Amino acid sequence: MVMNLSRPTLPFVLLLTFASIFLHSKPILAQEVEDQKEFNYISGSEKGPERWGELHEEWADCKKGDLQSPIDLLNKRVEVVTNLGKLKRSYKPSNATLKNRGHDIMLQWNGDAGSIEINGTEFELRQLHWHSPSEHTINGNRFDLEAHLVHVSADNRIAVIGVMYDIGRSDSLLSELEEKIRSLAGNKTQENVGVVDPRHVKIGGIKYYRYLGSLTTPPCTEGVIWTINRKIMTVSREQVTALREAVHDHAEKNARPLQPINHRKIYLFSPRHRPQGQSNN
Template identity: 35%
Template sequence: MRKKFVYSFLAVFLIFSLGACSEKTKEAPDTNKSESKETHSKQTAHWSYEGETGPEHWGELDQANATCVDGSEQSPINIEFSQVITDKKTENIQIQYEPTPFTLVNNGHTVQANAKTESNSILVEGNKYKLAQFHFHTPSEHQFNGQHYDMELHLVHKDANGKIAVLGVMIQEGEKSEKLASIWDVLPKEETREGIPVKEPIDLQGILPQDQRSFHYNGSLTTPPCTEEVKWVIFEEPIEMSKEQIQAFQQIFPDNHRPVQSSNDREIYETK
């Protein structure tokens, strides 16, 4: 009886052991597959301005970027002055800016200044958009009559429904920009995880060109996922930065512009 009891106990123990091994074997591949997918997603979501992850490949890197290839109203574009519509009545935008504190980040694609308050806004076609951030590109992303400027400033705004309006400001070499000096004093050369406080409030109104004639058109974000239905307002008059200021940015980002996209017969209006 004792031997039969021992044999029976061993048999039951062996059955449970094999069952447990079987469950572990089933779980392991699923877990690994999940991790593999997550890693793959992170890798393919990476984009840049050159090589295999450059602008011509953005649409291939992630399904979320499909609009970069399939969109019909992509930005930036070349603005040919001879094709701009000037005889249609278009409301001037209303800019409501005041000196505001910002924090700086280097996100790996540009230097971006994030607003710490919602006190800055613009009115475009009667709709209010609040400033979220501004950042820089070199050379300029938009072209005027097929020509780039040294840099371009983008001021990105969002309305209550998440719709976007961007003010674009061309930058050319000239006098030092005192209004942007406090940002240039702390330009982050490496990618950052936390915002770097700018010592002084930034007077964006003082940065904008005095002549505020501008071009208006419907476009997109110029970075993935290239979201469309963006209201673009590009000032015709450039602002100036010194050669040293421009070179300081280009040492961090030698080239972070998306090439111009097809206008697809979009209408571009000028306000005076």
């Protein structure tokens, strides 16, 4: 249900919101698994999503966790708030390497590519990777592509920005990388791409969803602060095809199934939101 927060109680409620997210977020010692042979996305297979939590003891969260990602961002479960603040991105160009991890294509920055700030904590940008189709959905609608920008704080907390795309005009960053991505379709596992500016990841709009979840690949560690851009961007069909053809066969569709919300709070930052009956002008 959407909550209309009155002005006198809003700061206090938001304080509790921030406290809840940061108290339940935690240092994440187990990073995403790099070796694609460890798991796959084939439903019903021995290494498929339903079995991830049984493959290794340290992957138990994939099966038993209560804060798993991805989820459906359903309007009736979202609380609209106005004071989360605009997403503060302070990115800068840095040398990067494009890697074929078998289950996805990852762009890893080798130097200081800048950071984002969430509730006064700085999270440094480390890498970007893509899932096709999208992992998160909005009101049950799945999109053609989802990019994850992964950030890490000084105390090893993880914050991920998710950007979803529908087929349409080409994405500018993928246009820069498309030739290099195609070169990874064979046996080559990585390609130096020189300086890449993360500011070329177009987000558009200022509305975003915020919730506490997990990594979407094993070990599915929980405590990840998710920020999902509300505006749907566009990507060309050829760019999605290039990403799919570069990875191994079983990962051409590399989206984890939706996970239970389990009464989690999902917030939508909308600076112009007004209670029903009031103008947005």
